[in-house]
Amino acid sequence: MTLWSRERDAVGIRNAISWFAHSLIGGDQGPADSGYSRDRLFLKHPGVAGQAMTAGSLPSKNTGSTGGWEERSQKSSLTLVWRAHDRDRSSTTNYRGTLNGGLLYNLRRYKMQWNTLTRRKLLALTTGGLAASVWTAPLSAQLPSSTDDTVRDRLWLFGSPTGSTAPHTQRRTVMSPAEGAFYLGISNIYMNQANAGAEAKLGRFEPPFEQYAVALRPFKRVLWGLVGSGGFTTPEERKEGLELIRKTPNFVGAHMDDFFTSKASGKRAVLTVDELRELRQTLKGAGRPLEIYATYYTTLLKLPLDDYLKLLDGITFWTWKPEDLVHLASNLAKVKEVAPHLKVILGCYLVDFTRKASIPIPAMQRQCEFGLEALKRNRIAGMMFLSNGVMDLGFEAVEWTRQWIQKVGDTRL
Numbered sequence: 001m002t003l004w005s006r007e008r009d010a011v012g013i014r015n016a017i018s019w020f021a022h023s024l025i026g027g028d029q030g031p032a033d034s035g036y037s038r039d040r041l042f043l044k045h046p047g048v049a050g051q052a053m054t055a056g057s058l059p060s061k062n063t064g065s066t067g068g069w070e071e072r073s074q075k076s077s078l079t080l081v082w083r084a085h086d087r088d089r090s091s092t093t094n095y096r097g098t099l100n101g102g103l104l105y106n107l108r109r110y111k112m113q114w115n116t117l118t119r120r121k122l123l124a125l126t127t128g129g130l131a132a133s134v135w136t137a138p139l140s141a142q143l144p145s146s147t148d149d150t151v152r153d154r155l156w157l158f159g160s161p162t163g164s165t166a167p168h169t170q171r172r173t174v175m176s177p178a179e180g181a182f183y184l185g186i187s188n189i190y191m192n193q194a195n196a197g198a199e200a201k202l203g204r205f206e207p208p209f210e211q212y213a214v215a216l217r218p219f220k221r222v223l224w225g226l227v228g229s230g231g232f233t234t235p236e237e238r239k240e241g242l243e244l245i246r247k248t249p250n251f252v253g254a255h256m257d258d259f260f261t262s263k264a265s266g267k268r269a270v271l272t273v274d275e276l277r278e279l280r281q282t283l284k285g286a287g288r289p290l291e292i293y294a295t296y297y298t299t300l301l302k303l304p305l306d307d308y309l310k311l312l313d314g315i316t317f318w319t320w321k322p323e324d325l326v327h328l329a330s331n332l333a334k335v336k337e338v339a340p341h342l343k344v345i346l347g348c349y350l351v352d353f354t355r356k357a358s359i360p361i362p363a364m365q366r367q368c369e370f371g372l373e374a375l376k377r378n379r380i381a382g383m384m385f386l387s388n389g390v391m392d393l394g395f396e397a398v399e400w401t402r403q404w405i406q407k408v409g410d411t412r413l
Helices: 015-026 038-044 101-109 119-129 177-184 198-202 209-215 235-247 273-284 322-338 361-376 396-408
Strands: 002-006 077-085 092-100 155-159 188-191 221-227 251-256 291-297 314-318 343-349 382-386
Touching (some): 155 177, 177 396, 235 273, 291 343, 314 322, 343 361, 361 382, 361 396
Parallel strands (some): 155 188, 314 343, 343 382
Antiparallel strands (some): 077 092
């Protein structure tokens, strides 16, 4: 592979570098060589990722016969072309995209020495600056607070433990939450624990939880689940989760999945009102704003849950059946009537789990376009896509959504 660049006006964003970084994640970049780690492999083969360059600035012209980097005029963007050759060099595929905003800023600020560029360094730069130019400030140990001025700033991934969603699709999945967010180009992530049954047998977040936070450092905002799939929770995991949320700068609060039991009386929620109030008080003691969200289905609209809802800051609002998406507007209005103080993140399924099939594209388009308009009108606080565990299975709604995010993600609100 060779990588080079040319400046050009009005080009498509991030495709080339996205493919390039994705290849690095998979470790299939360049020739196989068991004597080299994946991080150092392409340094042994200069043609794989461009030529060695001097530190301090991007060069003004190509630096080798197999390609290099080029930067001209305004120095505000670069168009990358990634040319991938078959091993027999008989065919070539080109991918094109733009470097701008955060990644280009990072490359200059850190005066990257290209002859010592590693896979890990490049991924750090791409995660902090590339995913659709989400981050315009350089990546650091903790990201600066978001201004929420674009659609992408309001998008979330519903993160499931790797492999745990297989019982619901009857298909093996290997994509992690961070990889799912990277694939869609999303900068916020919710980490949801597996249930106590079939999901946990395939994958769950195992204590101690602090180690999971390392991979989440590049994200703008993280919600950590205190109640997981199927309403699973334990006092020990809630305590550790609260400690993690309080001490981790880019963690902005807690989420409780399947929190309500759909019962009108008796045990209406996984926790009592007093237990929820105690969670809220613990988060308030962190010395910075931390919020509590809960999953809320359209089927809960008629239930008496006011005493719980007033202790929440927001909900993720989900429509289980694709055919019911035609009622999104009226159902959102009902939520606003029931609990006008709540922030609403619109939950968007990518898969119809009843049929174990992709959400039909017309239904996917309906909920995405409704969400976009609701964001513009400040009717909702965000949109959340479920989940990484369905993104590597070939469901057509996943790729449609990925392209939709690429198209609208940089729209200013």
